[in-house]
Amino acid sequence: MFHEVPTGITDAFLYLENDGRRAATVSVLDAAKVTGFGIEILDPNTLGMDDLVAAGLDRLAIDAEIALRATLALRISSASVPPEFPLFVADHLRANGIELTVDDDEFVRRRRVKSETELDGIRRAQKAADAAMGVARSLIHELRPGLTSEEVRFAMQATCEEHGCELPDDVIVSHGAQSAIGHESGSGAIEAGEPVVVDIWPRDRVSRCWSDMTRTFVAGGGEPPDELAEYWRLTRDSLDRVYADLGPGANGRKLFERSSEPYIEAGKPTQLTKEPGTILEDGYFHGLGHGVGLEVHERPHMGRLDDDLVPGDVVTVEPGCYRRGFGGCRLEDIVLITEDGYEVLTDFPYDL
Incomplete structure (x- = not known):
């Protein structure tokens, strides 16, 4: 409406x-x-x-x-x-x-092509997300004694407020083993050397449109554990393979299959290789991405369910790899599909 x-x-x-x-x-x-x-x-x-x-x-x-x-x-x-x-x-x-x-397709079709007002709002929301992520990175790398997920979340909310956006209370700052649990928001004190997954979705107040991004950090800024470094390498490879094929006309299922290749090659579980009827909780256990606009999660689908991308779509690209009891790594950008390719709206490094 x-x-x-x-x-x-x-x-x-x-x-x-x-x-x-x-x-x-x-x-x-x-x-x-x-x-x-x-x-x-x-x-x-x-x-x-x-x-x-x-x-x-x-x-x-x-x-x-x-x-x-x-x-x-x-x-x-x-x-x-x-x-x-x-x-x-x-x-x-x-x-x-x-x-x-x-007729879901009729209404989805109209909403997928963003108005200029909506697109401007998504850009503002993403600028807020980039700024808030910078605050999170600094706090997590500095890692003063007793730093908690809640404190990082509160600091990001204050930054989004300064940018005319709101950041929900349940955005993800999950550390250690928490970071391998789906949409776990994260809580408690962050320990040195832990993986910390920060997944945030600010909303622009004027347009009511959202953005969405994720980065993964090493608490304290030291060298990552070997397992986390492997997850990061596979996830960067996944992003690179997706970006090589991304653009108008690209099929969401095909892109998801492409994103799964590095994990499959490394012997990690994925939705494409799991036994039917089983629950996947390790490896690459989620889809590649989704549309973003007036809702955080909307079409097009980019996973086992699919849509062909069209100019005007705004989508996330967010592969990841996880192991229960240890943690995980996810990297997420937000991307505008254009007439001749795509524009990455996220402006933030991938470094652990």
Whole structure:
């Protein structure tokens, strides 16, 4: 909804398009915000809201009937809706002869190509991410006695605030064995020599768009353990192989297969080599990446499920390798797919 009507509206409303007409069922409270985007206002009061209230209908029944009347006002007899379309509204529309078809691809297609406003927001969010990651790197390398994951996270949040972005409380600063546990946020004191995976996703306040990046460090800044150094080497190799094939038209499944090659060659487990039906907790146990925009995780898929990349996609590229009880390494960039290739939006070194 925010992609089509990029303004703050608290109450739920129906957005409709038909034969060049764009309309929304917003009240006078939000009408001024919406008309600025060339959208026709279908105020619930002009659709009989007063009569529905007087008849004693509850809120859900009123919302569903207003949606039906708005649909009929735009002469819509059949429509495509996204998977998240409210079930109670769909039931009411269908019961009154409106044919609805769930068409995820239609709505994903429109959102995947970012508007200039969205792309500017993603760039701002990534600048905040780069700055925050620099703060994390300094703290983790200095490693003053008793430094905790929570303190690193708080310092990064303060940096993102300075850049007009917000950083959620559950972003990842996982150290030691914690760094091998999926989306474990990380907690407690960081010990010298441990791997520390820092995975952050700030959101730009103006555009509501996210970014996403990951780097891995050695606590205290010393020489990495041999196992971590191997994971880093394999992950850098994985990134290099992906970037060689990345661009418009590239298939997400093929890119994932390409990213898996170094790990397979080194004898590490991957999703492509595990036994069907088993849970993979070591090696390269996740996909290559995902789309980023108004959601942190959105299409296109870049893993065992796939999409072909198109210009305007913003995607992560984030291979990694892990072992339970030890830890892991993940390196993640965010990338804009262009007409003739790609642009890496992340501006931060990969060094451990």
